[in-house]
Amino acid sequence: MTTLYDIQNLTFTVPGRTLLDDVKLSVPAGKVTGLIGHNGSGKSTLLKLLARQITPTSGTIAFHGQSLPDWNARKLARRLAYLPQHLPTAEGLLVRELAALGRYPWHGPLGRPGPEDQNAIDAAVTACGLDGLADRRVDTLSGGEAQRAWLAMLIAQEADCLLLDEPISALDIVHQVEVLNLVHKLSHDSGRSIIVVLHDLNMAARFCDHIVALRGGTVAMQGTPTDLMNPTELQSIYGANMEVLSRADGTPIAHPN
Amino acid sequence: MKIAILPLSFLLAVGLWLAAAQPWVTGGWPLPPFHAASLSFEHILLAYGHMPRGIIALLVGALLGLSGALLQIVLRNPIADPSTLGISAGAQLALVAVTVLAPEWLAWGRWPIAMFGAMAALAIVMGIGAARAFHPVTMVIAGMLVALFASSFAAALTLAQGQYLFSLVVWNGGSLVQTGWGPTLTLIAALFVGGIGAALLARPLSVLGLAAETARSLGLNVAWVRGLAVLLACGLAASVSATVGLVAFVGLAAPAIARALGARKPAQVLWMAPIAGALLLSVCDGLVLTIAGAGGEMFPTGAVTGLIGGPLLLWLLPRLRATPPPAHSDALPRRQRPALMLWVLAVFSIVLLAILVMVGRLPDGWALLDRESLALFLPNRLPRLIGAASAGGLLALSGAILQRLTANPLASPEVLGVSGGAAMGYAGLLFLTAAPTALQLTLGATVGGALALALITLCVLGRNARPERLLLAGVAVSSLAASVLSLLMAAGTMKSFAILAWLSGSASALTGTGAGALAALLIGLTIAALFLGRWLAILPLGPEVARALGIPVRLATVAMVLLAGLATGAATILVGPLSFVGLMAPHLARHLGFARATDHLLGSMLIGVLLMLAADFGARMASFPYDLPLGLFASLLGAPWLIRLLLRRPA
Numbered sequence: 090m091t092t093l094y095d096i097q098n099l100t101f102t103v104p105g106r107t108l109l110d111d112v113k114l115s116v117p118a119g120k121v122t123g124l125i126g127h128n129g130s131g132k133s134t135l136l137k138l139l140a141r142q143i144t145p146t147s148g149t150i151a152f153h154g155q156s157l158p159d160w161n162a163r164k165l166a167r168r169l170a171y172l173p174q175h176l177p178t179a180e181g182l183l184v185r186e187l188a189a190l191g192r193y194p195w196h197g198p199l200g201r202p203g204p205e206d207q208n209a210i211d212a213a214v215t216a217c218g219l220d221g222l223a224d225r226r227v228d229t230l231s232g233g234e235a236q237r238a239w240l241a242m243l244i245a246q247e248a249d250c251l252l253l254d255e256p257i258s259a260l261d262i263v264h265q266v267e268v269l270n271l272v273h274k275l276s277h278d279s280g281r282s283i284i285v286v287l288h289d290l291n292m293a294a295r296f297c298d299h300i301v302a303l304r305g306g307t308v309a310m311q312g313t314p315t316d317l318m319n320p321t322e323l324q325s326i327y328g329a330n331m332e333v334l335s336r337a338d339g340t341p342i343a344h345p346n
Numbered sequence: 347m348k349i350a351i352l353p354l355s356f357l358l359a360v361g362l363w364l365a366a367a368q369p370w371v372t373g374g375w376p377l378p379p380f381h382a383a384s385l386s387f388e389h390i391l392l393a394y395g396h397m398p399r400g401i402i403a404l405l406v407g408a409l410l411g412l413s414g415a416l417l418q419i420v421l422r423n424p425i426a427d428p429s430t431l432g433i434s435a436g437a438q439l440a441l442v443a444v445t446v447l448a449p450e451w452l453a454w455g456r457w458p459i460a461m462f463g464a465m466a467a468l469a470i471v472m473g474i475g476a477a478r479a480f481h482p483v484t485m486v487i488a489g490m491l492v493a494l495f496a497s498s499f500a501a502a503l504t505l506a507q508g509q510y511l512f513s514l515v516v517w518n519g520g521s522l523v524q525t526g527w528g529p530t531l532t533l534i535a536a537l538f539v540g541g542i543g544a545a546l547l548a549r550p551l552s553v554l555g556l557a558a559e560t561a562r563s564l565g566l567n568v569a570w571v572r573g574l575a576v577l578l579a580c581g582l583a584a585s586v587s588a589t590v591g592l593v594a595f596v597g598l599a600a601p602a603i604a605r606a607l608g609a610r611k612p613a614q615v616l617w618m619a620p621i622a623g624a625l626l627l628s629v630c631d632g633l634v635l636t637i638a639g640a641g642g643e644m645f646p647t648g649a650v651t652g653l654i655g656g657p658l659l660l661w662l663l664p665r666l667r668a669t670p671p672p673a674h675s676d677a678l679p680r681r682q683r684p685a686l687m688l689w690v691l692a693v694f695s696i697v698l699l700a701i702l703v704m705v706g707r708l709p710d711g712w713a714l715l716d717r718e719s720l721a722l723f724l725p726n727r728l729p730r731l732i733g734a735a736s737a738g739g740l741l742a743l744s745g746a747i748l749q750r751l752t753a754n755p756l757a758s759p760e761v762l763g764v765s766g767g768a769a770m771g772y773a774g775l776l777f778l779t780a781a782p783t784a785l786q787l788t789l790g791a792t793v794g795g796a797l798a799l800a801l802i803t804l805c806v807l808g809r810n811a812r813p814e815r816l817l818l819a820g821v822a823v824s825s826l827a828a829s830v831l832s833l834l835m836a837a838g839t840m841k842s843f844a845i846l847a848w849l850s851g852s853a854s855a856l857t858g859t860g861a862g863a864l865a866a867l868l869i870g871l872t873i874a875a876l877f878l879g880r881w882l883a884i885l886p887l888g889p890e891v892a893r894a895l896g897i898p899v900r901l902a903t904v905a906m907v908l909l910a911g912l913a914t915g916a917a918t919i920l921v922g923p924l925s926f927v928g929l930m931a932p933h934l935a936r937h938l939g940f941a942r943a944t945d946h947l948l949g950s951m952l953i954g955v956l957l958m959l960a961a962d963f964g965a966r967m968a969s970f971p972y973d974l975p976l977g978l979f980a981s982l983l984g985a986p987w988l989i990r991l992l993l994r995r996p997a
Contacts, residue, residue: 171890171894190895
């Protein structure tokens with residue numbers, strides 16, 4: 090198993106609060122890793138630190154064996170794509186144009202877009218099932234479609250690691266499954282590493298290969314979904330009494346008692 | 347105990363006031379009831395000048411503090427106050443307009459006129475805010491734009507009627523000099539009514555402090571409470587405007603002081619803010635009296651309090667929730683073939699330029715200039731037209747860059763503070779040197795603009811600075827510039843006139859070299875902006891996305907600010923601080939369907955050129971054979987249309 094991220098003694102504080110406290114963690118490459126935890130446990134903060142959106146108060150993060158601050162901005166963006174939790178409004182942009190913005194790390198501010206850029210955009214639009222919507226405006230799409238349009242931008246970026254911050258929190262259940270199926274497929278078909286912050290425990294257990302659970306700014310557990318889905322672990326992560334049931338196909342689902 | 351600062355500052359205010367009274371109290375204090383006939387000269391000064399002044403400082407401060415507290419609570423916006431929302435400027439414009447155009451109406455009293463102006467300004471700002479979920483920074487920018495328009499319009503009226511200049515300028519500055527007890531009694535009545543109103547509204551307002559939806563579900567008639575509170579705040583501010591003039595930013599500072607002293611609940615803010623405001627203004631007035639000494643007043647107190655506004659806004663900046671401005675939900679059109687339209691605009695500007703050079707107006711009609719008159723007019727007219735067109739293009743380019751950088755459709759070159767800085771530089775040089783040459787004045791304006799730009803750049807360089815910070819920092823610099831200007835104007839005489847003339851913008855003094863330089867700069871900066879087109883396409887999506895795509899966000903922001911600042915500064919220095927072209931042109935371009943970054947930039951630039959050509963023509967023809975100030979004419983043409991556009995609710 091190769092390592093995607095190696096995190097040592099990571100601490101992040103804001104005035105008056107410690108959001109992440111001395112986190113040690115190693116995230117595997119080529120898998121879908123789910124980040125879960127209660128509200129305020131530091132999930133989004135950890136993801137922003139991994140995306141280099143914010144800089145840690147202390148501690149180190151190595152991405153593909155190289156310390157994160159040492160990465161050149163565009164070189165990093167070719168390997169690492171990040172989707173924030175609250176999507177900005179893409180006023181006036183077409184779906185294809187939004188996807189094309191993902192090519193910025195490759196051609197830069199002045200480089201001429203070549204055929205490989207065009208291919209990457211087409212492939213991204215197709216991968217997200219947006220062929221029929223490529224010439225629609227992003228601000229006229231439904232929530233699920235817009236989420237997929239943003240994913241298309243990340244895919245066109247051709248990074249081998251995607252960081253997604255609660256990509257399904259604003260979607261209804263059908264679109265949640267649709268987006269997570271896409272995420273799962275993106276990882277398993279082409280070996281991308283994906284780290285996704287999820288609120289829904291059962292969705293995390295169903296679609297992720299690896300789980301990292303945070304509690305109060307520290308790592309509470311990491312392992313497979315099966316390791317996670319037992320009442321003792323869940324009690325220690327959420328501090329709530331949970332019952333784990335088994336579905337017909339044997340996959341576990343958790344429910345509060 | 348922080349609260350001890352209130353009694354201490356009261357003692358300080360009283361001490362300063364007593365010290366300033368020293369020259370006249372040699373014969374003891376006059377005792378009420380006063381009979382002017384039986385009083386000595388010193389006693390008359392005390393009884394009808396100094397004593398009411400001390401009380402009026404307390405009253406005005408309390409009224410403004412209460413007004414600001416009401417506005418901040420009802421709008422849930424810690425930077426709302428009668429100055430930042432344009433209310434005071436609206437009242438001022440109404441009073442100036444009536445004084446100049448229909449002085450006989452003043453017989454009905456100043457208060458209704460001030461109230462009308464204040465309400466009109468507030469209605470516009472609230473309308474713009476309502477379409478944007480009362481987003482705090484957007485509201486303040488709208489207020490600043492309304493205030494800018496009101497003060498430039500008031501300046502135009504003042505220019506047209508030179509003889510009223512001095513009294514108006516002093517009044518604008520908010521002098522607290524008193525000559526009797528009448529205004530004091532009026533303001534006591536206003537404070538009494540306002541106090542009762544605020545006490546009645548305190549509880550509904552604390553429910554409204556949650557959020558409109560929650561308040562509604564708690565059984566509150568939100569529209570009524572909001573309307574009454576705003577009306578009351580407006581009335582309090584208007585009564586101050588009507589009696590003493592523009593006293594800036596006390597309404598912003600007083601609730602902030604109250605909160606810093608521990609007031610947390612709306613009711614606490616409502617009773618502490620008037621006290622804080624009264625003490626703040628009294629201390630300020632005491633200082634003004636002390637500095638002035640016996641030699642008469644140098645600066646009106648209202649203009650001095652204006653100086654605290656800029657720094658205060660910067661201090662309040664981190665306390666604002668960093669919310670992105672609510673998006674347009676109405677889908678603006680998107681043109682299929684923008685290139686074609688761009689060519690049409692470009693050809694049209696050149697044709698229009700040619701026509702405007704060739705056509706002239708004679709006392710008895712219009713004529714195509716013949717060869718001789720063309721040769722006569724060309725050296726004068728061509729630089730003027732090219733200069734005006736280039737300035738329009740530069741401002742529009744700057745506006746388009748800023749609107750994309752901040753993702754806020756209200757961002758404009760005015761908000762950048764560069765024009766304000768340039769105006770300060772120009773005015774400062776005019777007052778500091780005996781007989782400055784045109785070149786020196788240009789240099790002064792350049793230095794002022796550059797300093798303002800450096801200050802703004804420093805503000806966006808801070809860690810994790812959001813684009814919103816840029817807008818508010820710009821508002822802070824602009825308001826500081828406005829206060830310094832009104833201070834200088836109040837101190838000066840004929841020099842004030844020169845400043846007013848420069849502020850209203852003119853291209854008539856432009857030389858061939860100046861116009862050529864502006865045109866070259868326009869071409870150069872347009873090319874530079876087009877090279878940065880990809881950044882400008884991604885930056886509206888916010889710093890997170892831009893950073894994730896590998897854009898050096900800080901460098902990009904600074905580059906954009908410098909580009910926009912250079913464009914604004916150059917246009918301002920040569921043609922004066924022209925208003926609204928920079929805000930209007932990018933809007934028009936977007937409404938014409940230019941959606942992509944590069945199309946939007948080019949479209950805005952060309953529309954800016956066209957707007958200024960049209961404005962220059964209008965300014966020359968409207969009152970032929972006299973020229974109207976170009977910038978003023980452009981704002982008068984553009985502002986009503988712009989306000990209509992901004993008031994439109996998203997579908």
